[in-house]
Amino acid sequence: MAGGGFLLSFRWTDALAAPLPESAAGEVSFNSYLSISPDNVITILSPNPEVGQNIKTSFPMIVAEELDADWKNVKVVQANLDTQKFNRQATAGSGAMQHSWDRLRKAGATARLMLMEAAAKRWNVSSATLTTENGFVWHKESGRKLNYGALATEAATVAVPTEVKFKEKKDYKLIGKPIHNVDNAEMIMGKPLYGLDVYRDGMLLAMIERPPFGTKIKSADVTAAKAMPGIVDVVVFKDKVAVLGKSTWQVTKARKLLKVEYEPDGAVESTTDHDRLMKQLLDKQDVKPSRKDGDVDAIFKTAAKVITREYQAPFLSHACMEPMNFFAHVRSDGVELIGPAQLPEDTRKNVAKLLGVELEKVTLEMTRMGGGFGRRQRSDYSMEAAELSSLLKAPVKVMWTREDDMRGGQYRPAMRYRFQAALDAEGNWIGYRMRGVGVNSGNSTRPDHFPAGAVPNFLVDSVDHKSPVTTSPWRAPSENFLGFAEQSFFDEIATAANRDPIEYRLSYLDKAQKTPVGAVKYDIDRMKGVIELVAEKSGWGKNKKVFQGFSAYFSHGSYIAQVAEIEMQNGNPVLRKMVAAVDCGVVVNLSGAYQQVKGGIIDGLGHALYGEVTLKEGVPDQKNFDTYRLIRMKEIPDVEVYFVDSAINPTGLGEPALPPAAAALANAFFKATGKRLYNQPFSKEEAMKGVNLGQSS
Amino acid sequence: MANYTLQINNKNYRVDVEEDTPLLWVLRDNLGLVGTKYGCGIAQCGACTVHLNGIAVRSCVLPVSAIGTKKITTIEGLSANGEHPVQKAWSELDVPQCGYCQAGQMMTAAAFLSKNPKPSFEQIEEAMNGNICRCGTYHRIREAVALAATKRK
Numbered sequence: 124m125a126g127g128g129f130l131l132s133f134r135w136t137d138a139l140a141a142p143l144p145e146s147a148a149g150e151v152s153f154n155s156y157l158s159i160s161p162d163n164v165i166t167i168l169s170p171n172p173e174v175g176q177n178i179k180t181s182f183p184m185i186v187a188e189e190l191d192a193d194w195k196n197v198k199v200v201q202a203n204l205d206t207q208k209f210n211r212q213a214t215a216g217s218g219a220m221q222h223s224w225d226r227l228r229k230a231g232a233t234a235r236l237m238l239m240e241a242a243a244k245r246w247n248v249s250s251a252t253l254t255t256e257n258g259f260v261w262h263k264e265s266g267r268k269l270n271y272g273a274l275a276t277e278a279a280t281v282a283v284p285t286e287v288k289f290k291e292k293k294d295y296k297l298i299g300k301p302i303h304n305v306d307n308a309e310m311i312m313g314k315p316l317y318g319l320d321v322y323r324d325g326m327l328l329a330m331i332e333r334p335p336f337g338t339k340i341k342s343a344d345v346t347a348a349k350a351m352p353g354i355v356d357v358v359v360f361k362d363k364v365a366v367l368g369k370s371t372w373q374v375t376k377a378r379k380l381l382k383v384e385y386e387p388d389g390a391v392e393s394t395t396d397h398d399r400l401m402k403q404l405l406d407k408q409d410v411k412p413s414r415k416d417g418d419v420d421a422i423f424k425t426a427a428k429v430i431t432r433e434y435q436a437p438f439l440s441h442a443c444m445e446p447m448n449f450f451a452h453v454r455s456d457g458v459e460l461i462g463p464a465q466l467p468e469d470t471r472k473n474v475a476k477l478l479g480v481e482l483e484k485v486t487l488e489m490t491r492m493g494g495g496f497g498r499r500q501r502s503d504y505s506m507e508a509a510e511l512s513s514l515l516k517a518p519v520k521v522m523w524t525r526e527d528d529m530r531g532g533q534y535r536p537a538m539r540y541r542f543q544a545a546l547d548a549e550g551n552w553i554g555y556r557m558r559g560v561g562v563n564s565g566n567s568t569r570p571d572h573f574p575a576g577a578v579p580n581f582l583v584d585s586v587d588h589k590s591p592v593t594t595s596p597w598r599a600p601s602e603n604f605l606g607f608a609e610q611s612f613f614d615e616i617a618t619a620a621n622r623d624p625i626e627y628r629l630s631y632l633d634k635a636q637k638t639p640v641g642a643v644k645y646d647i648d649r650m651k652g653v654i655e656l657v658a659e660k661s662g663w664g665k666n667k668k669v670f671q672g673f674s675a676y677f678s679h680g681s682y683i684a685q686v687a688e689i690e691m692q693n694g695n696p697v698l699r700k701m702v703a704a705v706d707c708g709v710v711v712n713l714s715g716a717y718q719q720v721k722g723g724i725i726d727g728l729g730h731a732l733y734g735e736v737t738l739k740e741g742v743p744d745q746k747n748f749d750t751y752r753l754i755r756m757k758e759i760p761d762v763e764v765y766f767v768d769s770a771i772n773p774t775g776l777g778e779p780a781l782p783p784a785a786a787a788l789a790n791a792f793f794k795a796t797g798k799r800l801y802n803q804p805f806s807k808e809e810a811m812k813g814v815n816l817g818q819s820s
Numbered sequence: 821m822a823n824y825t826l827q828i829n830n831k832n833y834r835v836d837v838e839e840d841t842p843l844l845w846v847l848r849d850n851l852g853l854v855g856t857k858y859g860c861g862i863a864q865c866g867a868c869t870v871h872l873n874g875i876a877v878r879s880c881v882l883p884v885s886a887i888g889t890k891k892i893t894t895i896e897g898l899s900a901n902g903e904h905p906v907q908k909a910w911s912e913l914d915v916p917q918c919g920y921c922q923a924g925q926m927m928t929a930a931a932f933l934s935k936n937p938k939p940s941f942e943q944i945e946e947a948m949n950g951n952i953c954r955c956g957t958y959h960r961i962r963e964a965v966a967l968a969a970t971k972r973k
């Protein structure tokens with residue numbers, strides 16, 4: 124059914140994705156990241172995929188800082204996938220900064236030394252007498268200076284120094300400053316930056332009908348669709364049906380005429396099945412613990428008080444504002460890929476394997492992404508484009524509609540947790556047991572999290588149900604819900620022990636520090652630091668008219684404590700404010716960092732309140748934003764963000780703000796109303812009936 | 821298929837498309853004006869917002885046949901070099917995160933401010949509530965609309 128070798132002669136307009144700027148004349152390269160032209164343009168390649176985490180701005184800042192460059196002369200260019208030059212071109216696990224911090228600093232610092240060396244030769248002085256400032260090498264004694272461009276050609280021939288000393292934090296001129304997004308000028312003008320903006324001559328647009336989870340195609344009648352105007356071909360492949368044509372609208376219309384029937388091909392599951400299964404798995408016997416300290420069974424038998432609570436989360440859509448899409452052009456001499464990919468190296472590997480071509484024959488150009496949130500770590504949509512391009516022998520852009528994205532896509536796994544705490548007669552926390560279960564969630568726990576080290580009898584394990592429903596990492600995988608569940612539970616323990624939750628937490632962190640049980644894998648001082656900071660900044664417990672809820676969480680190398688503040692207005696609890704204290708080590712870009720934390724909190728609140736994908740016999744009920752509700756402007760609280768002043772190497776910031784947000788809200792909600800929230804979305808909880816947390820409307 | 825002459829950003833364009841084609845896809849597929857974004861296709865997110873005779877409309881549900889002689893402005897035509905007060909405010913406050921929703925946000929804001937040059941906080945929220953930002957840049961958007969209001973002459 125595949126079409127073969129159409130000659131396609133129609134032209135798209137010139138709406139091409141932004142091409143890489145041509146390299147400036149005579150530009151010399153210092154290393155993978157950096158080149159400098161004689162007319163003093165400092166070009167810095169940013170190798171990692173940009174999803175809105177602002178890496179395209181933050182990475183070059185680090186190179187420019189150590190180079191002592193003038194930011195005004197820096198031109199940032201998104202690199203293509205290049206495994207020879209770069210390492211870990213990936214957007215995953217908030218890990219980019221931790222991985223690349225030293226590499227980037229070195230790229231700038233070595234080049235700086237080389238420029239100084241070149242100047243020393245030119246002036247016939249010792250390089251020890253030279254300094255750099257804002258893009259110039261200075262010989263202060265004689266008052267001479269040269270800009271980097273003037274020295275670039277000679278400097279590039281200097282041997283690359285093996286030893287460099289990095290700047291101290293106090294000497295930073297760029298790092299820690301609110302440097303604006305390097306793509307702002309293009310974004311505010313509506314320039315083509317995204318995968319969906321890629322148009323090429325002769326390119327076919329493809330939309331694909333995908334089977335409900337757990338089914339395969341029984342029959343497909345494509346005649347009517349194929350006969351529609353503008354349709355070039357209809358292709359059945361891998362239990363999918365692709366409609367290819369020349370315009371989005373023609374393809375959209377033709378697609379509606381497909382008649383596809385499906386039949387079971389494995390388990391065809393509904394949300395009711397998952398609910399039942401997850402409850403059963405909570406009681407599964409003989410599960411191997413992922414961490415065990417002391418004797419949990421014994422302590423629970425003798426405890427004065429046992430608290431048991433369960434928390435459940437639904438599937439979530441990633442709902443990236445830019446739906447999935449990818450461009451592929453499979454030619455006899457090579458494969459060209461363009462589009463949004465969080466793991467471009469995986470994408471290239473998967474495509475090469477699918478087509479049976481050598482890796483070196485596949486090029487991948489990374490576009491700016493309209494959000495990622497983990498969804499674009501998968502290569503399913505890029506492989507679709509490659510397969511169709513190869514079948515039709517034409518350049519193809521696959522586009523998922525919002526409905527495709529929500530119904531045939533990947534989800535945050537549904538999860539359920541059971542927590543148990545044993546207290547003695549004095550309210551001391553002596554035992555802890557926790558199980559996580561989920562649908563394709565893998566290990567849904569973090570066994571070394573607090574209270575590991577603080578509570579002597581400790582057991583954590585997890586059980587996973589394997590399902591045909593496709594899931595993938597969703598911003599702060601597992602932790603996006605674990606953070607809520609765990610931090611809500613701790614609040615209940617403090618309440619049961621009749622203690623203030625912050626004071627209670629600090630006392631157990633103290634215990635873990637002074638008399639640790641087993642390994643402690645989080646930094647207790649840093650955890651205490653953010654808790655104390657958030658208590659101070661939120662005026663914890665001072666204003667008796669507001670109801671505050673606390674949470675504190677460690678993930679992706681960073682520590683975040685949050686306080687939510689609810690005010691009662693005419694008997695209705697209104698979420699006024701969130702205060703966050705953050706320790707992510709050195710803050711690289713203050714503007715980006717603020718927004719990562721604010722956005723993470725808004726995202727965490729929004730999805731906890733409204734997000735839900737339910738399934739009936741393998742088909743999601745939610746199709747679009749009319750039924751899958753995202754948080755809107757009128758519903759957001761104020762958010763205050765405070766960073767710990769730190770000289771420790773920077774850690775992740777794209778994800779850590781999200782997990783604790785919903786717990787701070789739920790704990791404040793409890794203080795205000797006496798009611799606890801256990802299941803997400805909160806909007807469906809009995810306790811939320813008639814409640815409007817938003818400030819206006 | 822039918823022929824339409826569209827007045828977009830003060831230029832005339834001739835297109836030959838099916839009459840129920842939403843303006844969004846005419847802009848993107850036929851005219852290369854890809855600054856206007858697709859987010860939902862059902863008038864829920866605002867990513868596709870353009871101006872029709874100065875009024876903000878959702879181009880994903882506006883059939884090309886319904887436009888007639890009305891003037892269309894897209895993000896590409898909001899200003900020649902990004903000097904519209906809204907664009908300046910957006911850039912000054914470093915609003916975009918992923919950036920995908922922002923053309924729609926700015927078009928909504930620009931149309932709103934031309935009707936209501938001195939809006940209150942609540943009016944801004946009301947006007948912007950129809951535009952989704954999945955990245956959660958709402959605080960900055962709100963602030964930028966207020967800032968843009970002060971920049972208008």
Ligand code: FES
Pocket residue numbers: 857858859860861862863864865866867868869878879880881
């Ligand atoms: S794409 Fe038009 S409102 Fe969402």
Ligand code: FES
Pocket residue numbers: 175444493494916917918919920921922952953954955956957
């Ligand atoms: S900036 Fe990403 S959706 Fe708004």
